[in-house]
Amino acid sequence: MDLIIPGAVGLVVGLLIGLVWAAASAAKSRARALADAQAQIKAEVERERLRLADESKVAIARAESAARDAAERQRVAQEAATARERDQLRTERGELDEREARVAKREDKQAAREDQLAAREQAIDKKVEALDRRDAKMREREGQIDLFTADAEQHVAATVAIQREAEARLTTIAGLDREQARAQILARLDGELAAEQAERIAKVEKDLTARAKELGIEVVARAIQRYAAEHTAETTVAKVKIADEEMKGRIIGKDGRNIKAFEQATGVDLIVDETPGSIAISCFSGLRREIARRALEALIGDGRIHPARIEEVLTKCQQDLDREVVKLGEDAAYVCDVSGLHPHLIKLLGKLHWRTSYGQNVLKHTQEVAFLCGAMAADLGLDPKLGRRCGLLHDIGKAIDHEQEGSHPELGYEALKRYGESEIVANAALAHHEGRVVISAYTTLAAAADAISAARPGARSDNVENYLKRLGQLEEIACSFKGVQKAYAIQAGRELRVIVNGHSVPDAELSKIARDIARRVEEEVAFPGEVKVTLIREMRQTAVAR
Incomplete structure (x- = not known):
């Protein structure tokens, strides 16, 4: 336990x-x-x-x-x-x-x-x-004339009385009556006046010659006064506006492909430089230049620029311009009242619209020559319709002288004969310049009308810049004189109006100033015809009432 x-x-x-x-x-x-x-x-x-x-x-x-x-x-x-x-x-x-x-x-x-x-x-x-x-003055002279008339009547009455008394004495002394004395006096006067009659005949012949010359001048002047036309023309360059500078690169294209194709197709030169907002088209043929201008404007407006499109647009512009050429030729013939022209001649007339001579539009020039020829022919008793026909067709060779070799009179003569015109009309085209045989008066009229149209101040000129420079030079010369306030070159430079100061320049010096200005213009300015110098002196005094 x-x-x-x-x-x-x-x-x-x-x-x-x-x-x-x-x-x-x-x-x-x-x-x-x-x-x-x-x-x-x-x-x-x-x-x-x-x-x-x-x-x-x-x-x-x-x-x-x-x-x-x-x-x-x-x-x-x-x-x-x-x-x-x-x-x-x-x-x-x-x-x-x-x-x-x-x-x-x-x-x-x-x-x-x-x-x-x-x-x-x-x-x-x-x-x-x-x-x-x-x-x-007229009233004063009328009073003097009345007095002179009264005195003259008294003198006439006294002279008649003295004459009768003298006749009675002569009859008694000479033993001749009045009729016998008159016969002897007239016989003596006939012998004395023989030389005077010869002189009078020579004078009458001279007066008739001068009158014939004046009549010719009057015929030409009247024809000129009845017709006036304005001439506007391009030179050899046309400009096309562009919206921006980028368009220049598109027109040139890659490696210059577009511009080369355009120039080859149109036969013109495109000048693409640093000028802002524009491209220049250069060509001596006005017709080709116009076709190129229209085609380029159409390409720029469309925006598609390449060789195929260039050919397409160019073909369309060519067709449109051909129709316009025919329309211009028909209008010119209708204005000049010329009918029965061959269709090829009408087309050649229309082409003259883009042909210039010293800055003068050739189509307008031919219309002016046609009217002048018709007017002068009517004044001389010739056929005015034939005169207008000769004048209208005298420069027809200028429509083809850029395409064929030869002078425009020869080319015009061949074309007119080829299309059925008469020898008179053809000779007007061939001989309206010197060096050819003239076969009718219509050729002479065509040559005269051609010279009138070409010599009219302002019809032909080198360029507008020289014309404006000449006007400015005229005004500068006038303004360089003492006492000149203003100067105006008017009437295409044919008259110079000078306004002087009325307080510093007296009337006695006006003629001297006018001569000095005219002399300096002759020495320093190159001008056609003549220049009229007109001085205007004005005095203005102002007073105010209060």
Whole structure:
């Protein structure tokens, strides 16, 4: 029993120790599991934090990129709006400048018109004063004439009485009656006046010759006065406007392909230089230059520029221009009242619209010559219709002298004979210049009308710049004289109106100043015909009543 109790106690103590140890082991296990769980949770939390940090960085980067894109788009939109506003302001400024220029031009015209009206009023006042003085002089002369008439009547009565008395005395002394004395006196006078009669006959012949010359001048002048025409013509270069400079590169094309194709197809030279807003077309043939100009404008308007399109547009422009050439020829024949022309001659007439001679449009020139020929033929009793026909066709050879060899009179003669015109009309084309045989008066009329049309001031000129330079030179010469206020070259440079200061230049010096100006113009300026110098002296006095 004593052994059992200690054993039981020992067993209980062992069990208790085992239980304590087991509880301690379990606590340690739980502590380790809890630590492991905490470490795992911490690792997962760290991974989630890193993942969230990465996602936040990506989101921030995306937001920043979106914000930059939005800011860039807003900046581009603002720049575009600013550019549009700037362009609109430029356009409005240009329109404003144009309006200001137009207003200034109108003001200048108004001022010039007011000056002209003032000059006209002054001239009218002077004429009225002159007429008043002339009327007073006429009245005074009428009174003197009445007195002279009364005195003359008295003298005539006294002379008649003396003559009768003398006749009675002569009859008594000579033993001849009145008729016998008259016969002797007339016989003596016939002998004395024979030489005077010869002189009078020579004088009459001279007067008739001068009258014939005056009549010819009058016929030509009347024909000129009945017709007046304006001539406008291009030279050898036409300009085509372009919207922007980028179009020049498109016209040239890659390696010059487009411009080479265009020049080969049209036969013209395209001048693409640094001149802003335009391209020049150079060619001596006005017809080819016009075709090229229309084709280039069509290509620029369409936007498609390549060799195939160039040929297509060029063909269409050629067809349109052919129809226009026929229409121009028909209109010219209708205006000049010339009918029955061959269709080829009508086409050649239309081509003359793009032919110039010293700056003068040849089609307008032929119409003017036709009218002058018809007018002079009518005044001389010839057929005016045939005269107009000769004048209209005299330069027909100029329509083909760029295509065939030979002078335009010879080419025109061959063309007219080929298409059924009479020898008179053909000879007018062949012999209207010197060196050919003239077979009819119509050829002479055509030559005269051609010379009249060519010699008319302003009909032919080298270029507009030389013409304007000559006008400016005339005005500068006049303004260089002392006392001259203003000078105007008018009537195509044929008259120079000079306004002098009425306070500093007396009337006695006007003729000297006019002669000096005319002399300097003759020495320093090259001009056709003559220049008339007219001086105007004006005095203005102003008083104000208050």
